[in-house]
Amino acid sequence: DAGITQSPRHKVTETGTPVTLRCHQTENHRYMYWYRQDPGHGLRLIHYSYGVKDTDKGEVSDGYSVSRSKTEDFLLTLESATSSQTSVYFCAISESGSTGANVLTFGAGSRLTVL
């Protein structure tokens, strides 16, 4: 167990409401990521962080924001949820920055349904 937890694991919300998903790690890894997984698309990167207060956009960042005030926590916020944001969200961590493959360790996922 890599010590990465996501909360909540399941959430149902209504269109237009704000939603925050939390990722917590106990590994002290530098890099943290938020992905979404949708049928036919694999995993798509939303945002990632390379240190406290250091974040950057991924390929599907519109409608999402993130914050990382502590090494162990990475928050994903949907300011105003839309039905297109219904998905399974995965947090991941890695120690990348050195040579070699960037091996990510994933949390169990957060299933979000926007009605």
Add this chain to the structure above:
Amino acid sequence: DQQVKQNSPSLSVQEGRISILNCDYTNSMFDYFLWYKKYPAEGPTFLISISSIKDKNEDGRFTVFLNKSAKHLSLHIVPSQPGDSAVYFCAAMVSNYQLIWGAGTKLIIKP
């Protein structure tokens, strides 16, 4: 424009036989390729990787082959076991942080 493609949504294999999962890519600049396995209601878990300068990497029952001229890689599992039933994702590393993922192939191992 999908840079990493897994063209088979599903694959069914008899227990004990070889499973071969395929992945095609379009970008010659990928540094590494990785395979992940995912069970329902869990996050993906890392299986095996291969550097773009290699053509084969083996780890127990799992072997990944890379054919750079064809821009194709494959994951071989032999012998296949019931616990191998899962969704398998191919991912390509374009930098030290970004992975481009295929859509996944669901592997079903029949007893």
